[in-house]
Amino acid sequence: MRVLTFLLTVLLLSVQGDATDSSYGSETYNNTFAVCSDSVIIVEQMSIVCDSPGAYYYGSKNYRNSATCRANDKARLQLLLQITQNLEVDSYIELYVKGYGTVEDATLYSSDPLCDTLTPASGKVCPSAGYYKLSESFWWGSQSDSYNYTFTPHVTLGMKSKKSKNNYDLGGANTDRCSGNTFVNWTTGVRKSASNTLFSFFVTFGILLVSVLSILAMGYFILRQSKAKSTALLEEEEDNKNNEYHKIAMLGNNKTLVNV
Known part of the structure; x- marks a missing residue:
């Protein structure tokens, strides 16, 4: 025995x-994100993962795919958007990812033309109604202190009909600049994980x-x-x-x- x-x-x-x-x-994403409700463009999915620089320099397939990031990491951001009706006017996008401590925030788009950033996911062409993907990769900067910390990046997305507008009248996520209320949405990546x-x-x-x-x-x-x-x-x-x-x-x- x-x-x-x-x-x-x-x-x-x-x-x-x-x-x-x-x-x-295993892949892990942000659990939830707040979406502008009753908007023309709805954010269906949002995920961001980070990997160590060596995974790309040396061709390793053992990616961290971590929901937490560190300084000098490479981040991969993926969005799935639904344009619920044809856009009659030019639209613009703002996309920011907040860092932590001395790791600076990342500005991916600042009032850039929306359709230039989207890839069709349902056979439609922007600005027609349909589903669209947005994928971006970027490097986090170095930190200027000696703390060895990790952080969960916070993505802010907004879409508006005019560059001069202060609010996101077409839709957005994780922002207090929606035209109306917000609701909580789940990303598919978390359910898959x-x-x-x-x-x-x-x-x-x-x-x-x-x-x-x-x-x-x-x-x-x-x-x-x-x-x-x-x-x-x-x-x-x-x-x-x-x-x-x-x-x-x-x-x-x-x-x-x-x-x-």
């Missing part, structure tokens, strides 16, 4: 280690369960073999005793009685 307990403990530690290692490379995590959990649990059952079966087999051997030895010993008894009885019967 001590051997089985030891093997089970080692197995639990190894499975736990595997689960921790496998989660390192949660699904992968749940799948990994069941896989890990299944492996653990099968391994435990295998160990128990092996222990049961060893125990049965041990009992079988013990029973065989006892039966052999009993047979030997019976044989000795029969020999003694036969010798007693063959003795000649002597009259004194």
Whole structure:
């Protein structure tokens, strides 16, 4: 039993280690983002992940794909927008990503033409109604202090019909400059990541369960073999005793009685 307990403990530690290692490379995104409600352009998805510079310089495929960033990281931002109706006027986009501490904010677009930044995702061409993707990559700057911190970048997006407008009348996300109210939206990346995590959990649990059952079966087999051997030895010993008894009885019967 001590051997089985030891093997089970080692197995639990190894499975736990595997689960921790496998989660390192999984994609994780910002959980939620606030979207301007009742707007012409709706932000359907928003995700941003960071990777170490070496992953790109040396061609490594082991990307961090981390929701937290560090100074000098390369960030990848992806958006999915829905233009709910044809845009009748020129539209403009502002897109900022907030850094942390001495890592400066990143300005990706500042009142730039919206259609120049979008890629069709449903066969339509901007400014026609449809779904569009926006993908950008950028490098975070260096930090000027000695603190080794990580941070979760905050993306601010706004779209407006005129450059001079102070509010985002066409839509936006994570901003207090919406024309109306805001609502909370979920990014698909998080749901996909949660699904992968749940799948990994069941896989890990299944492996653990099968391994435990295998160990128990092996222990049961060893125990049965041990009992079988013990029973065989006892039966052999009993047979030997019976044989000795029969020999003694036969010798007693063959003795000649002597009259004194």
